[in-house]
Amino acid sequence: MAYYESIFIVRPDLTTEQVDQVAARVAEIITANGGTILLHELWGRRQLAYPLKKNTKGYYVFNLVEGGGALIANLESRLMIDEDVLKFQNIRVKSANLNPSPLAPSAERAAEESERLLPGDEGYGEPDEEYGEDEEEEELEV
Template sequence: MTRAAAKNLEKQMNRTYELMFIVRPDMPEEEQDKLVSTLETAITSSGGALQKVERMGKRRLAYTVRKFHDGIYILLVVEGAGGLIHELERRLRVSEPVIKFLTVRIDEEQKRLDKVKKLRDAKRRAPATPAPAPSEAAGEAAPATA
């Protein structure tokens, strides 16, 4: 019971989030770097990890946001606890060049995808005998969850 609780706590600390935000289109590249690095220091100081930074470039917005028609999209993949996300969102809200942001938790979806993939692989390995395939898949899935 205590072990399960500890595991649960550990799981809580290791959530993965995707943080996508849009900055104004006239923001120079070095200032974007500065913004990302300040966010990174905030992440690392509170025990998280920045896994990926992806610049998706300038894109036309589907609707006007703060009178802008274009925006530069930046995507961060962050690992950490919920409090960290709260802090990051606060920072994005107060930073003037950021015009919109969205945070999505992706670890549970990723877990589901891995499970589906595993099942599919197991099925592919035994295509001739369809009957034992589900039991085999279940047998393989069980240790992963335990």
């Protein structure tokens, strides 16, 4: 069996649950055609390099797949039909690298993003304590 890296971009107007449903449909196609998913990563919503079907952002999904050529042919034909998928690419690799990719969200990064304040949250837009507004500038003597 051969190893393939499969990356596809999903429409940005979908919710996270809908993106998971699209990824589940892809996983079902892979297993139905005799393949196995060795690694699955949701890279999140990212800016696209150029507009695709009038979209400037999209959800990136990465799968490391073990299977044959017929599996990839069936997967690509199904991804072409799927309206939620903007673009996809399947690449054959020599060996399976099961380490998380650099684009995969780490636990530390996820914790930082959850701590970040959004507009409408309490404390958003307030000055930091170390940079108080009442500090006076020192005048320089000439």
